[in-house]
Amino acid sequence: MSDSAAHAHEAPTSTGIDHKKLIMWLFLASDCMFFGTLISTHLLYRKLYPTGFTDAEGHQRFVQRLFDIELTSFSTFILLMSSFLMALAVSAMHKGGQLKSFRRNVLGVIIFGLIFLGCQVYEFTHFYHQGLTIQNSVFGSTFYVLTGTHGTHVAIGVLWLVLLYFYSFTGRLGGHMGALDVEVAGLYWHFVDIVWIIIFTAVYLVEYLGPDGIWGNGLPPVPGLTP
């Protein structure tokens, strides 16, 4: 799909790793720092303002009661299963370009990815109606930007896979390079999935640790810095 120099698929590289695979690993290393920064921002502010946020009517709201952990667990499970299907799609390509199997599995990944995105859209709308906006609290800002950025990653992944799906009908998605293109997309997809596991833990699950949540809901906010 993207370019590489001088018969990269024929000439062995110095490391034995294909250019495309190497550059994707490098991108993922960079993306680790990207999400690391976003997640740190969220956790820092959660620690600083453990009490949640204030809605439009001025009511104090607790994050634990805002979250719908069943729904988020469901969408997390769906995303995990999409990674399973992605692995099957990559495997199909490695077994000599079984395009039918590839298409079936990748279609599954696309649908699961869309279900995940649908859940996120629902969640965002629901939270918005519950009074959490990007403007009314630091929690709103960090939550929407962090999970929204992840959602954007998923959306780009879905778009990429849709394009690969249609590309597979042109007859050009074959051989070593075809399998490599799918594998690189797979690396990206698995990474986005792993990041979600971390976000699900650090943003959602920790709120439920202990009777009042890990951030100790009910503590008075820092004087003068009420969100």
Added chain:
Amino acid sequence: MSHDHHHAPVASRYDLAPERSDIGLIRPDRFTGLRDWLTTVDHKKIGVLYGAFAMFFFLVGGVEALAIRTQLARPENDFVTARMYNQLFTMHGTTMIFLGVMPLSAAFFNFLVPLQIGARDVAFPRLNAFSLWTFVFGAFILNASWLFEFAHLAGWFKSFDWYNALVYRDFAPANGWFSYAPLSGTFGQADAALRAPRFTGVGTDFWIIGIQILGIASLAASFNFICTILNMRAKGMTMMRLPAFTWMTLVTSFLIILAFPAITVALIQLMFDRQFGANFFNPTAGGQPILWQHLFWIFGHPEVYILVLPAMGIVSEVLPTFAGKSLYGYPIVVFSGAVIGFLGFAVWSHHMFTTGLGPVPTAAFSLLTMAIAVPTGVKIFNWLGTIWGGRVRFTPPMVLSLGFIWMFMCGGFSGIMHAAAPADAQQQDSYFVIAHFHYVLLGGVLLGLMSGLYFWFPKIFGRMPKASVAYWASGLVILGFNLAFGPMHYLGLAGQPRRTHTYHAGFGWETWNFVATIGAFILGIGVFIAFANLVWTVFRGEKCASDPWDGRTLEWSLPSPVPEYNFARSPVIVCRDAFFVHKHGPHRIAYEQDGGEAGVHMPSQSWMPLLASCGFLLAGLGMPMSAMGVPHVGWVVIAGLGVLFIGIWLWALEGPGGYMLKTPVSPVSSAPAPAEASSAR
């Protein structure tokens, strides 16, 4: 397979029959002139373009610097307004760092890395073109803010009904190059249009989107270079045989890919604060401005090493060449470079000693900052060891490299003083800091880069810059630089604050400020002469031999200018400094039996990287204009993102293509015979 339709090998790409890409468009392989430069994927041409743009922006940043120094020449001067002064120092810093030094380093990366590792191109030629054009458009967007500022000063906007809605004050960025929140951010509650009140004008929005786009360019280029260095080394070119410059490119690229995400996120957060009323750094809503400082410097301190390591790599090539000795302690130089890169991530808070971090972090960052002086000092001693006992030849690049060592050391000494947190508390925000980082970035980096320009210019263009002019320019630069920035040590310790547009008489600052201004103009004249000499050389310079310096690394084994396929036959490396050993030592460079009549594979040129970058141009111009309140301009942003997507999509669909190019090889070897090469000295 998309590679089946290769034509028979051709002697020149102008002989190619028109070839259609996988999407049916004719590949732009056979153009000359402007269309060739716009679609080129040749790392050497891309390097030249990077260099040309970087030198242009050096001059722009230099003019801004001279305006600053003119304003400060005497107390209570009114050469520029305070408002204009803020924009000048902000754009000076931003321009020099992101549009001057980084792209000039990238010019060297592009031109040299494939040649030094014995490759015919980078791993992703089209991605390389994309990096270039994205940098160019990012630079344009940043500087477009000046056009708005000048139009505003001329009163052109008054006829527009959105003039009154304009966000007051500054069209060009005016926050300093680190754009500290909350000055760069918002305060209070967002209005119905999701905008919170802000302290600064639309210049900050230009800055945010400009730096974001430049970051994308740097990231894409760095992925490419790491891939190239790790994956495309010639046979026998092991990691510990890589030229020192290539090693520093590798370390720098890793720094970029790991440091830039922090600023990317910080910029996204700041953009959300300004455009959508988020509260990341909004103090009245609980945002913590100090988070910006942390995120910025987690990027910003590695950035310092991103700027200096390439210059160190250049010096590590120039000194051995003109001392006639191999680089003393090569593994230690490489290892020190890597340690500097690693420690560079662990010292960011020394920029924040006065923010009240507490004793433990302050002590830790203080110690780590002192620790980073160790690998740097090791390098200095290795360079001295390289010259020691050598047969030193004085040439313009050698003089500039020696200047680098001396000036960089001065900057290092004041750096150690900053590492002591109590002393730093006194020096914070004073001209002492200005003196320190200009000794490092100008006395260090700029001299190193100029040394590289004068060293490799004969290779790039096959013409030799005038040495007499170069010596004069070097002398003026070093003299003017010390006159300009030496006194600032004193001024800083005497209390003159930085980022302040004027000062009162009677503090004892008048004399040295005046001296500094004279020095700045001498420096400006020196840099201008140095650059003018180079530009003159491109067109009129005297033609020179392919190996005029008795070079050590593979690029000197090639003709000048370097042919587009680089190596007629791929070299096989058996030792470090392979070409020098080939000429004077026991090992000849062997060559693989590729190329010749069978041809070598050349990547096809493409419009798509330029098209995709144009998406950034549209989106990047649209965003600050929408912040200004220009109606309907949000659609321009969306159109820009659409163009970006279409560009990348077509880029993927057109396929890499490529053609076979015959290379002229003698039946035995394409390397110059040892005697012939050394006689060219």
